[in-house]
Amino acid sequence: MRDPRYDIxxxxxxxxxxxxxxxxxxxxxxNGMGKxxxxxxxxxxxxxxxxxxxxxxxxxxxxHPGNDFSPMxxxxxxxxxxxxxxxxxxxxxxxxxxxxAVQLAHTGARDGNxxxxxxxxxxxxxxxxxxxxxxxRAVDHDDIARILDWQRAATKLAVQAGFxxxxxxxxxxxxxxxxxxxxATNTRxxxxxxxxxxxxxxxxxxxxxxxxxxxxxxxxxxxxxLDMPYDGTxxxxxxxxxxxxxxxxxxxxxxxxxxxxxxxxxxxxxxxEEGHQEELLTxxxxxxxxxxxxxxxxxxxxxxVSQVKRGAMDLIGAARPSIADPFIPNxxxxxxxxxxxxCIGCNMCVTGxxxxxxxxxxxxxxxxxxxxxGWHPEQVPDKASDDNILIVGGGPAGLExxxxxxxxxxxxxxxxxxxxxxxxxxxxxxxPGFGAWGRVRDYRTYQLSQMPNVDxxxxxxxDAEQILEFGFERVVLATGAIWDSAATGRLxxxxxxxxxxxxxxxxxxVTRGAKIxxxxxxxxxxxxxxxxxxxxxxRDAGHEVTIVTPASDVSAFSENTxxxxxxxxRLHESGVAIVEKHQLVSLADGKAQIAxxxxxxxxxxxxxxxxxxxxxxxxxxxxxxxxxxxEKLVEAxxxxxxxxxxxxxxxxxxxxxxxxxxxxRRIEDFDPYALDFLREDVEGADDYAPN
Ligand code: ADP
Ligand code: SF4
Numbered sequence: 001m002r003d004p005r006y007d008i009x010x011x012x013x014x015x016x017x018x019x020x021x022x023x024x025x026x027x028x029x030x031n032g033m034g035k036x037x038x039x040x041x042x043x044x045x046x047x048x049x050x051x052x053x054x055x056x057x058x059x060x061x062x063x064h065p066g067n068d069f070s071p072m073x074x075x076x077x078x079x080x081x082x083x084x085x086x087x088x089x090x091x092x093x094x095x096x097x098x099x100x101a102v103q104l105a106h107t108g109a110r111d112g113n114x115x116x117x118x119x120x121x122x123x124x125x126x127x128x129x130x131x132x133x134x135x136x137r138a139v140d141h142d143d144i145a146r147i148l149d150w151q152r153a154a155t156k157l158a159v160q161a162g163f164x165x166x167x168x169x170x171x172x173x174x175x176x177x178x179x180x181x182x183x184a185t186n187t188r189x190x191x192x193x194x195x196x197x198x199x200x201x202x203x204x205x206x207x208x209x210x211x212x213x214x215x216x217x218x219x220x221x222x223x224x225x226l227d228m229p230y231d232g233t234x235x236x237x238x239x240x241x242x243x244x245x246x247x248x249x250x251x252x253x254x255x256x257x258x259x260x261x262x263x264x265x266x267x268x269x270x271x272x273e274e275g276h277q278e279e280l281l282t283x284x285x286x287x288x289x290x291x292x293x294x295x296x297x298x299x300x301x302x303x304x305v306s307q308v309k310r311g312a313m314d315l316i317g318a319a320r321p322s323i324a325d326p327f328i329p330n331x332x333x334x335x336x337x338x339x340x341x342x343c344i345g346c347n348m349c350v351t352g353x354x355x356x357x358x359x360x361x362x363x364x365x366x367x368x369x370x371x372x373x374g375w376h377p378e379q380v381p382d383k384a385s386d387d388n389i390l391i392v393g394g395g396p397a398g399l400e401x402x403x404x405x406x407x408x409x410x411x412x413x414x415x416x417x418x419x420x421x422x423x424x425x426x427x428x429x430x431x432p433g434f435g436a437w438g439r440v441r442d443y444r445t446y447q448l449s450q451m452p453n454v455d456x457x458x459x460x461x462x463d464a465e466q467i468l469e470f471g472f473e474r475v476v477l478a479t480g481a482i483w484d485s486a487a488t489g490r491l492x493x494x495x496x497x498x499x500x501x502x503x504x505x506x507x508x509x510v511t512r513g514a515k516i517x518x519x520x521x522x523x524x525x526x527x528x529x530x531x532x533x534x535x536x537x538x539r540d541a542g543h544e545v546t547i548v549t550p551a552s553d554v555s556a557f558s559e560n561t562x563x564x565x566x567x568x569x570r571l572h573e574s575g576v577a578i579v580e581k582h583q584l585v586s587l588a589d590g591k592a593q594i595a596x597x598x599x600x601x602x603x604x605x606x607x608x609x610x611x612x613x614x615x616x617x618x619x620x621x622x623x624x625x626x627x628x629x630x631e632k633l634v635e636a637x638x639x640x641x642x643x644x645x646x647x648x649x650x651x652x653x654x655x656x657x658x659x660x661x662x663x664x665r666r667i668e669d670f671d672p673y674a675l676d677f678l679r680e681d682v683e684g685a686d687d688y689a690p691n
Pocket of ligand 2: 320321323344347348350
């Protein structure tokens, strides 16, 4: 039964000629699937619709090869060849009673047409974003007419495929429309430059072209930025943004408003709270009489209600929360708040876009697996036997495995050697800014506590002898991994010398609260978050801290999670010194010798302690002990011993959760290297003859 407090979230919202059945809107989000994995994409979107979202949108969609987003895998609406994939997505969404939206986009100078090799176009003669050495040329009047034609054609195709809400993308940094609108990028002297009316002319024409081509049955949506930089200094002018919205309001049925750039919009939880856009949204939305969608990593139904009541938004926009739990609307509606698998704001999902592979989610292991493995986030197959299953280790892998096996109906015993559950997640959630990551543990421990067929034992470190005596038919080892202070990392492969006078430590020592004397060197040849988090913790404790990394940037991989800029800013602000492109040579006598990775020129840094963040080694002795004597296993009645998570191979938390889930789905005949998923091939690619 739904709590009446949440009724407001289930009120219908009129959007132009259409009615959204409730206020839940899965706004456009990238996924690394796009044009390259159309079935994967369609099943993922359909799952959101099944979960109760009123509107489900595609990610940004290319309207023509004249603006192609390669190497990113985004949606494609070039011509009829794209129709089968488009129809699959639109129909999958509509089958579950949601409105299907498509985010048509021309991204101006953001993209360099690396696949189509046509000349990129922008509002002016601008360089293309990133480091690819090409430019875009300024559009002339013929080009503008051409792009409007592209938008019309793409709209018609989208309607033919079944899409009902059609976007004109106009947010800053990602659209030609905003290049025209912003004083920072538009220096034109024709009727498209100068006054605000002139600068908005292109956006208005795009909106009009969309409505004209889409006909009376569609709703026209636009994504627009709440904080577009309006002058050369990059400062935002909220009054001018409100003027933009007032002037465009007659042409728009739905405003999808957010802060730019992407790293502020999809704010990592380490650096920003849920609902962080409220203040700006509440102010700026006053300029429109049309429905407004806002985002903010919303997973709390109470916060959603309060933002609607306070007038920040009409529609609860969500990308990441809908990935972590596609069934949030239904769960709120059914009074199952405690079953919501809350997004942790780690942005692992974003990496799929940057790396051009289907995205993965730390919290939801079924994300991206809906089609190829037929995984449903809310359904698991019934157990296939009465086997009793022992899981050793209560980190993310062990917890997810226990949960999924428990849902399948198996009798499960989870033994954890420590005094609390969560493994690495509990340790890492205590690092500065990482509190929300504890949700990986909290969601699962709560669910497990509701299961009579799962027994959890703490303080129960097991050895092989004990396991052989217990009488379980199946054993799963989720014993994790530990950081290794002797291991070399990803970029610098030469080992370093260690003498007396420097305490050599690992991140595990730091999270365990080991006593540390400064100054401290943190050596980052891991390149994800750990070195920066350890450095921050030690700096907060008053130590003098220097991070040395062979990479060009500290926490370089975190570019892919939109965290790198935030990390570097925070470290600088708190006084952590950063030395890039240097590798560790030796540690002795309170000093570290480091050398430039190319010139090898040396440098000396004061270091009473050094925290080495390079690699982890699996905690797999238990596995080796059990596997050492197969006959003993047979005698003990054990039919399978399976390693999962970091114990199999140290990786991300997302990988550990996935590993635990995958084994649990088919523990009866699990083969880690089975090709047991469907593969994509692009529909129609062979038989289509372009004119
Ligand atoms: P993963 O990410 O693969 O889940 P973690 O390192 O987070 O791995 O968690 C592993 C968990 O396993 C830790 O909580 C650790 O205390 C526990 N563990 C390790 N060895 C044993 C053992 N022999 N018996 C019981 N628990 C163990
Ligand atoms: Fe949220 Fe992380 Fe999942 Fe993305 S990967 S949806 S940020 S939990």
